[in-house]
Amino acid sequence: MSIRLWPCIALSTALASPLATFPALAAAPQNSDTQQTIEFSANASQAAPNDLGVATLYAESNGKNAAALSKEINQRIGKALDLARGFASVKAQSGGVSTWPVYTKNGQGRIDSWRMRSEIRIESQDLGALSELIGKLQSDLALSGVAMQPSPETRRKIVDEATVSAIQAFDQRAALIAKTLGKRYRIVNMSIGDSGFHPPMKVRMQAAPAMMADSAYAPAPLEGGESELAVNISGRIELLD
Template sequence: MIPFRHLLRSMPLLTLLLATPAPAASPDSRTTIDLAAEASRPATNDLARATVFAEATGVTPSDLSRRINGLISDGLRTARSYSSIKTQSGATHSYPVYGKGGKIENWRMRSELTLESSDTGALSELLGKLQASMGVASLAMLPAPETRRKAESEAMLDALAAFRARAKIIAEALGKAYRIRHLAINSSGRPPVVPIMRAAALASADAAPMPIEGGDTQISANISGQIELLE
């Protein structure tokens, strides 16, 4: 039998143990849930970008170079008459054309110009003129940088609102409050490049303006993250 005086000595410790609350759940032991949300906004394709080229075959590289450079110079001269169109020299390639026995029979050369403008009417007219002597390799309609940024911001806000709405639904269904632990935000949306007819068909076309239709590009924002359910 434990002496009474020993029991008295142990009572403060026993009282302290009984009065100490259970430790709170650590953040690491709380339930976490991964979520994702997406939203998109249309961005007007208000910028046109085209690549035109001069291509020919010649017996000697020097003769071929003079012909191609002449066509490119004429194209630049025509393009510079349109102040609303940004013109830039592109890639130039030359390579030999081999015949029987592995001998070089001819040389082929191609040189490009890049045209960019928000004035689609002017660019359409210019492309119609250039097709008399040059081919059109590609034509793309895309949002101008400021147009894209605006659509990205709007899509991002929509995606964030959708993420918070999902988080609230899940937390309320479980009878919990929540906090956001982390978020990752990404945006996307690339307009396709419009394929153009072969150069041979374009070379025989008249100087009628090339039809250009802008349309829209869907800019998407993707939100992924994690919420933590609170006690």
């Protein structure tokens, strides 16, 4: 009988050792499975002054001779750029240029003439100077539109301020959630992004041909207003005992 017992005892001992490790091996995934996380978002918005005016004006004409037409349009744009250089606080640059053929209407598809359009873009935080320049440029150019928006410096400043507010809002909401559930918390991850701004629609200002000579040098009325800048935060917190 004793001879038969020894193998059984040895077998029992051999089995006991690996079985004893099973709870330890299961411990790590068990903690991972019981981890409690919550995802949510928060945002903050702030008004930004539209302290930058941007205007687009253009010269457009048609003619039988493409080279002569190009010379005429380029001279008008060059004259406009020279005039803009006299306003130190205004930044000016040439814009898009396009030329296209005008076909005859008799169905033969022949080119009857050419049409050309060239733009100039001006911008400034000095709205008084910008308004005066727009008025003078309209003696020879047509005004496509004026838009008011925050300058890059103003936008960065307001976005930074809104970011601080959004982070505080996220943290406050995280604390509220954890407190309601009787837990502590830690932030696992956070994603921050701004939604940009939505400037007012471009204001189109056109004068009738008969009135152009009288109104050409009249300053264009400009009012900055405000744009709304928003910062959005999405993230995840882990609830702790």
